[in-house]
Amino acid sequence: MDNKVYVTRSSMPSMEEYVHEIEPIWDSHWLTNMGPKHDELKNKLNDYLKVDNVELLVNGHMALEMSIQAFDFPKGAEVITTPFTFASTTHAIVRNGLVPVFCDINPGDYTIDTNKIEGLITNRTCAILPVHVYGNICDIESIHNIADKYKLKVIYDAAHAFGETYKGLGVANLGDASIFSFHATKVFNTIEGGAVCYRDAEFGRKLYNLKNFGIRDEETVEAVGANAKMNEFAAAMGVCNLRHIDENICSRKIAYELYSGLLDDCLGITINRINEMTTSNYSYYPILIDSKITGYSRDDLYTYLKAQGIFTRKYFYPLTCDFDCYKNIGSTNNLPVAREISSRVLTLPLYSGLASDDIERICSLIKTYKGN
Numbered sequence: 411m412d413n414k415v416y417v418t419r420s421s422m423p424s425m426e427e428y429v430h431e432i433e434p435i436w437d438s439h440w441l442t443n444m445g446p447k448h449d450e451l452k453n454k455l456n457d458y459l460k461v462d463n464v465e466l467l468v469n470g471h472m473a474l475e476m477s478i479q480a481f482d483f484p485k486g487a488e489v490i491t492t493p494f495t496f497a498s499t500t501h502a503i504v505r506n507g508l509v510p511v512f513c514d515i516n517p518g519d520y521t522i523d524t525n526k527i528e529g530l531i532t533n534r535t536c537a538i539l540p541v542h543v544y545g546n547i548c549d550i551e552s553i554h555n556i557a558d559k560y561k562l563k564v565i566y567d568a569a570h571a572f573g574e575t576y577k578g579l580g581v582a583n584l585g586d587a588s589i590f591s592f593h594a595t596k597v598f599n600t601i602e603g604g605a606v607c608y609r610d611a612e613f614g615r616k617l618y619n620l621k622n623f624g625i626r627d628e629e630t631v632e633a634v635g636a637n638a639k640m641n642e643f644a645a646a647m648g649v650c651n652l653r654h655i656d657e658n659i660c661s662r663k664i665a666y667e668l669y670s671g672l673l674d675d676c677l678g679i680t681i682n683r684i685n686e687m688t689t690s691n692y693s694y695y696p697i698l699i700d701s702k703i704t705g706y707s708r709d710d711l712y713t714y715l716k717a718q719g720i721f722t723r724k725y726f727y728p729l730t731c732d733f734d735c736y737k738n739i740g741s742t743n744n745l746p747v748a749r750e751i752s753s754r755v756l757t758l759p760l761y762s763g764l765a766s767d768d769i770e771r772i773c774s775l776i777k778t779y780k781g782n
């Protein structure tokens with residue numbers, strides 16, 4: 411019997427449901443370039459996320475990269491961001507010819523530490539790019555106050571925060587733009603895919619253009635765009651998965667609460683507490699290991715669980731500023747909390763349909779492990 415458990419598992423509709431959804435594509439022969447499924451998903455997401463403006467893209471990364479491009483920041487301008495994230499966040503800044511300026515994170519929810527942002531602002535700063543990491547919503551009030559004071563754009567990497575609300579407001583409404591990932595590993599997937607929710611109609615027009623080579627009409631190309639369109643098969647997967655999103659989040663919640671109950675009294679293990687103002691999507695289950703108490707390190711536990719067929723992940727280690735490709739990026743010394751969390755965090759398996767037996771086995775392995 412294969413009793414391997416991975417950090418996540420893609421949510422999928424039944425095969426019959428998906429086949430039914432893609433049948434019209436065989437009649438129309440319309441496979442991509444903003445076809446009917448693309449538009450249907452876009453409209454449905456407008457309703458689900460309660461936003462006025464959604465643009466669909468080929469993946470979350472291009473959603474982020476093209477959003478930054480659509481703001482037309484001057485080359486070499488600085489973007490204040492977090493290093494405690496997936497490679498995509500930092501790459502999207504650098505691939506636009508901009509300079510990431512890394513800010514430390516909070517020890518409680520691992521989002522950007524807003525007390526440390528102002529000290530990083532210079533006359534070259536053009537934007538703040540925070541991440542709602544693991545679906546933990548950033549301190550948006552402070553971020554928006556700083557952005558207003560210094561006239562900076564705010565672009566949220568909301569790749570982990572699909573469908574969440576903060577104080578009753580959908581997170582997709584936050585900032586000048588919020589970017590979502592619909593990758594296979596996410597709470598809501600279109601196989602590969604992403605979206606940008608935004609405020610300004612002119613920004614939306616530019617973004618739409620950029621994702622289609624910058625083409626305005628058959629004879630006019632007005633910007634150096636790329637090809638970042640969502641195809642019809644991906645959109646059809648999204649239409650199906652959106653039908654089941656609430657039950658999937660509910661299943662994740664049950665798994666999340668089972669973990670939290672079982673690990674609550676585990677000495678040396680800190681669990682991620684959800685902010686009471688947030689309705690969570692339960693996208694990840696990070697724990698922090700305090701080796702002074704447990705007697706073993708995060709890496710020891712990772713290796714031990716792997717040997718038992720439990721494939722946890724070190725999301726997010728290393729910090730992006732420590733990647734080989736960013737060795738000469740400038741000062742990255744003042745990130746004590748990010749460094750500490752990154753060296754101690756382990757993300758446990760969490761997905762819709764994860765068996766309670768598996769969660770109990772994982773927690774029992776953690777609770778009985780004494781180190782090597």
Ligand code: T4K
Nearest residue numbers: 416417418419420469470471496498569591592593594595
């Ligand atoms: N911003 C942030 C903060 C992000 O976290 C991400 C992506 C992005 C931006 C960019 O969005 P996208 O361009 O990806 O839409 C995964 C995902 O590929 C990536 O989307 C995600 N963040 C990141 C945190 O995790 P890997 O390299 O760890 O994935 P991988 O292939 O090791 O898969 C993890 C597990 O998921 C597997 O062990 C099994 C399961 N799985 C995987 C795939 C590919 C499935 O069940 N089905 C699948 O099809 O990056």
